[in-house]
Amino acid sequence: MTEFDDLIAQFWILGSIGRLAERGLLYRAAAPDDEVSALGQQLLIDTGWLLTDPLRPSARLLAAPPPGVPTSALSGYVREQIARIGRFAEGAPPGWSEPNRDHIRWRGRASGLIAQGIVERCCPDVLQRATDFLDVGTGAGGIAIRLCEASPGLRAVGLEISPAALDVARVDVEAAGLADRVEIRDQSVADLTDVEAYDLAWLPQQFIPRGELLEALPRVLRSLRPDGALVVALAPENDLPNLFSGGGTLPAEEAVKLLEEAGFHTVEVHDEVVTGRR
Numbered sequence: 001m002t003e004f005d006d007l008i009a010q011f012w013i014l015g016s017i018g019r020l021a022e023r024g025l026l027y028r029a030a031a032p033d034d035e036v037s038a039l040g041q042q043l044l045i046d047t048g049w050l051l052t053d054p055l056r057p058s059a060r061l062l063a064a065p066p067p068g069v070p071t072s073a074l075s076g077y078v079r080e081q082i083a084r085i086g087r088f089a090e091g092a093p094p095g096w097s098e099p100n101r102d103h104i105r106w107r108g109r110a111s112g113l114i115a116q117g118i119v120e121r122c123c124p125d126v127l128q129r130a131t132d133f134l135d136v137g138t139g140a141g142g143i144a145i146r147l148c149e150a151s152p153g154l155r156a157v158g159l160e161i162s163p164a165a166l167d168v169a170r171v172d173v174e175a176a177g178l179a180d181r182v183e184i185r186d187q188s189v190a191d192l193t194d195v196e197a198y199d200l201a202w203l204p205q206q207f208i209p210r211g212e213l214l215e216a217l218p219r220v221l222r223s224l225r226p227d228g229a230l231v232v233a234l235a236p237e238n239d240l241p242n243l244f245s246g247g248g249t250l251p252a253e254e255a256v257k258l259l260e261e262a263g264f265h266t267v268e269v270h271d272e273v274v275t276g277r278r
Contacts, residue, residue: 083098
């Protein structure tokens with residue numbers, strides 16, 4: 001086997017994780033006539049991703065997804081990552097340009113789980129009193145939907161410029177019964193003109209080009225009410241996936257400086273998240 005064959009083998013391992021998660025076969029044996037799934041399970045056992053007696057994910061596999069994403073959702077995560085690598089290999093420019101609506105929907109739901117945990121940990125006082133939430137780069141609307149479901153008195157505005165994501169977000173907001181509380185706008189944060197309209201804002205730096213980020217921070221500050229909070233999810237590690245996401249990398253210390261220069265106070269670092277108050 002050549003080194004290139006070994007690289008391809010890693011994709012088969014990743015694909016097996018996604019296939020088996022989709023079919024509920026990370027915790028039970030495949031049927032005797034499902035030879036492909038059975039071989040996928042054996043591959044994961046041989047490489048340490050599955051344990052036996054009984055069949056179950058190893059600690060390695062349980063720790064692999066992003067925080068807050070259960071193993072039952074691994075199929076969507078794997079499919080999205082493989083598609084993203086495919087776009088990179090085909091020469092796509094940096095930026096979040098996912099066209100597949102199923103992948104967009106998975107990303108939205110996963111983001112909702114992750115962001116809810118971050119906001120509850122970093123800004124519990126603001127979340128408790130918030131009535132209006134701004135979701136910059138809302139994608140499928142997963143964060144806005146998740147927070148509004150958890151807080152019945154909360155309203156949300158989601159900003160998005162991807163036509164495919166806008167379609168998914170509007171369908172999912174309607175399906176969640178939140179059309180009267182979640183507004184999805186076809187709008188860039190660089191064009192935000194709202195003034196003192198929100199108590200809480202979410203901004204995913206990893207998807208926002210630096211020039212747009214510098215424009216966005218003063219606009220988001222102006223859109224917040226006094227003592228409103230901004231939560232910025234960072235891509236602090238200088239690696240290829242972060243660069244390909246479109247926003248590049250931003251170390252926490254530099255993010256603190258940018259927020260303070262934009263006028264935020266009480267700027268704090270929480271691992272890969274920075275928060276600031278108006």
